[in-house]
Amino acid sequence: MFIMYFLSNFVSNLTSDMTGLISVVTAYVRTAAIFFLGTYSYENSDLPIEELYDFVVVGSGSAGSAVAARLCEVRGWSVLLLESGGTTPPEAMVPGYNPFVILHGVQPMWGYKSEPQKHACKNYAGHQIPIPRGRTVGGSSAVNFLMHVRGNRRDFDRWAALGNPGWDYDSVLPYFKKLETYRGEVTNLTAPYHGYSGPVVVEGKAWGTDVMKAFLKAGKELGFPTIDPNAFTQIGVRRCHMAHVTKVLFNHDKRAVGVHYMKNGRQHLARVRREVVLSAGAIGSPHLLLLSGVGDKKHLRQFRIPVVAHVPGVGQNLQDHPGIFGLTWTVDPGRATTFGRHLSMAAATKFAYHRQGPLTSPFGPEGNAWFSFGYKNDPEWPDAQLVIVSITPALDSGLLISDTLGYDKEFSRRYFGPLAGQEGINMGPYVTVPRSRGSITLRSADPKHHPVIDPNYLSHPEDVEILVKGIKLALAVGNTTAFKQGLGAKFHDMVLPGCEAEAYGSDHYWACFARHMVSTVYHPVGTCKMAPASDPMGVVDHALRVRGVSGLRVADASIMPVIVAGNTNAAAIMIGEKAADIIKQDWLITIPLL
Structure with missing residues (x-):
């Protein structure tokens, strides 16, 4: 268990050596998972x-x-x-570790990437996005966020x-x-x-940060009920079912x-x-x-x-749910998820001997909410889902998360750089029933070659309209007393690179934001x-x-x-x-x- 001790002191001081970091984190999560579960x-x-x-x-x-x-x-x-794929890796069997399977790109992933997107993904490298899919016993369910x-x-x-x-x-x-x-x-x-x-x-989610509590309070503050989305109504707010x-x-x-x-x-x-x-x-x-x-x-x-x-x-x-990851707030220290908390000796001990603590839940996800904006003739049929996670793309100072999401490196440095290493949250809306349609076609007749994957995100203007309304709703949640006073939440209001020509805060600006920042929600x-x-x-x-x-x-x-x-x-x-x-x-x- 020496590696656990080493990581508990190391993760709070991330270095710029990505290769070394990946190796250390990979060794840690795999060693710890085998300790918890055996081979x-x-x-x-x-x-x-x-x-x-x-x-x-x-x-x-x-x-x-x-x-x-x-x-x-x-x-x-x-x-x-x-x-x-082969045997599910041991780290995928620990809820708090399975996102690291995606982060460090081990064998259980197919490694798919989309075609360059015409209408979206403008702040991603090559206007393309990674499309993580599980290649192991259990498929994508072995590496997802358990919702x-x-x-x-x-x-x-x-x-x-x-x-x-x-x-x-x-x-x-x-x-x-x-x-x-x-x-x-x-x-x-x-x-x-x-x-x-x-x-x-x-x-129900076994463990959560203060962000989850604030999210439920914010829902009540805005007049939305706390619900069971798998029962008779889906409109409202809920902690994650994992x-x-x-x-x-x-x-x-x-x-x-x-x-x-x-x-x-x-x-x-x-x-x-x-x-x-x-x-x-x-x-x-x-x-x-x-x-x-x-x-x-x-x-x-x-x-x-x-x-x-x-x-x-x-x-x-x-079809895929087009969602936004990058609408971020910083919060007071100790309120959100950190690498140190998940990769600590205390977390490992609680999980190994009591099945308690942060490792019982995935890294980041805290809650969901569903909203109707009137695009369907039924107020109980949601147009958007709001997902809140207690991390930002800059939590690791740009070492792993940004590349995993596929952001353009220069964009990530400029936009997320001021948030490096700070605790924070991301509230991302996604369109529940998008109008845009894409395709899967052959790249070659060789089965070893990946197919051509074109989600064609935001090709229908209604999807953009719903995302704009979802962004504005997320901003309203972030402006509640539960967030501002309860978490010390402060919105990262830097003008998004690529959207400088639009009036900040206007619908046109948020539409530009959506087209630049939209991605897959898997x-x-x-x-x-x-x-x-x-x-x-x-x-x-x-x-x-x-x-x-x-x-x-x-x-x-x-x-x-x-x-x-x-x-x-x-x-x-x-x-x-x-x-x-x-x-x-x-x-x-x-x-x-x-």
């Missing part, structure tokens, strides 16, 4: 070659893990779950109204309840909306009969008796379909890929759109069967026709749970009533 491995180096399975599930993320686990419940069925938000009931009712029977809120609610063991606060009104015996434990497959194989009848995958540098074949299920996520699933000959025929022929089925919607309809969905046959851009039907072929389904966030108004992890698990029941029913397995 373990999910890998099976003796996996047989050309074995026949009933089902092959591609991807062990939030949805794929649920699909595979539930299919394994049927006696006599054999299920192969293929994951491109459990289902979305709004109207999101799912809209899915059904678009021609997808069985996906309305009343139909999916039993699956949300089935997947969770809820240990948070309940009332007579909220208790019926939760489950109490599922595989996913959901509980093997590489290369091709699908088809026979002459266009039925999926197996997959090729790479393991230890060698190509293998896994064949199926029944079905292949793609759960590789909103980037991986359409990429794999395209590589396998399912997609727009013109696009496939461009890369000399034989066309199995002309499905032009594959890779289209990409919620890509929609690229294998679920839709009826009448929609030419649909990819799967309401039973998640891929068009133009048989024996192949997609079950992950890519099937969402429209993104949900909240963090997407819970909805992805629900999709996996429901997909497993759909598959069982299609194979005449009796499903217990939920």
Whole structure:
């Protein structure tokens, strides 16, 4: 435990040696996590070659893990779950450490980057942003910030109204309840909306800084209620709830009969008796379909890929919540999150022996709030989500966070330099149901090459309007007594580089701010759109069967026709749970009533 002692004294005096810092932090979090949890491995180096399975599930993320686990419940069925990454790193198993997996870029990440953005991301290097996605057992759920938000009931009712029977809120609610063991606060009104015996434990944020308390007080000060966003209303304020497959194989009848995958540098074949299920996520699933000959025929022929089925919607309809990280306030010392507090001997001891303290919660996130600005004809359907984190991009004096977010180095030095090393907060609005649409397309026919990822952020002007209103709301929260007097919060009101021509504080200025500072909030969905046959851009039907072929389904966030108004992890698990029941029913397995 010497390294813990060393770090507890070192982190308060960050150096400019980024390589050394990364090495030290990496060694620390990994050593500490192994001390807490021990070592373990999910890998099976003796996996047989050309074995026949009933089902092959591609991807062990939030949805794929649920699909595979539930299919394994049927006696006599054999299920192969293929994951491109390896064992989840030990540091990802400690809530307070898992953001460091993203920060120091270890193996469990895919390393995706967007294409240069025409309408947004202007203060990011090359107008591009990193798009972190998990490449490990658990997928992105192994490295995310543990926020459990289902979305709004109207999101799912809209899915059904678009021609997808069985996906309305009343139909999916039993699956949300089935997947969770809820240990948070309940009332007579909220208790019926939760489950109490599922595989996913959901509980209130175990530990928080003074920022979280001030955020809840600020909500009350502005007249917003404290809510349970996974119950009957979503408008208000809440603390946070926290093997590489290369091709699908088809026979002459266009039925999926197996997959090729790479393991230890060698190509293998896994064949199926029944079905292949793609759960590789909103980037991986359409990429794999395209590589396998399912997609727009013109696009496939461009890369000399034989066309199995002309499905032009594959890779289209990409949606993500565009959000802002960089709207910052400084606070009095001791009020917000610090590296010293998370990487200290005291924190390590509390977690190791009592499962208490700052390491029980992710690094930074404190609370969420949802607001309606009247863009929908329903005041209970939010237009924006406000996320508060108790760090700023300059907390580490520009050593790790800025590069991880993808900021242009000169911009980061100029704008965030005055905040270097200071405690502070970031309140970032994001658009809950954006109008902008992007795409996933092929870069080459080589499965080792990442696809072309173009989120096309802020291509629709309404998204900019909502972000402007969200920024102004964040400023109102920061101006409350709870923040100004309770935290000593002071807004970083330096004019944003690139927006000098606009009148500071005007709507035009904040629109410029949004276009320069918007980025991903890690919620890509929609690229294998679920839709009826009448929609030419649909990819799967309401039973998640891929068009133009048989024996192949997609079950992950890519099937969402429209993104949900909240963090997407819970909805992805629900999709996996429901997909497993759909598959069982299609194979005449009796499903217990939920």
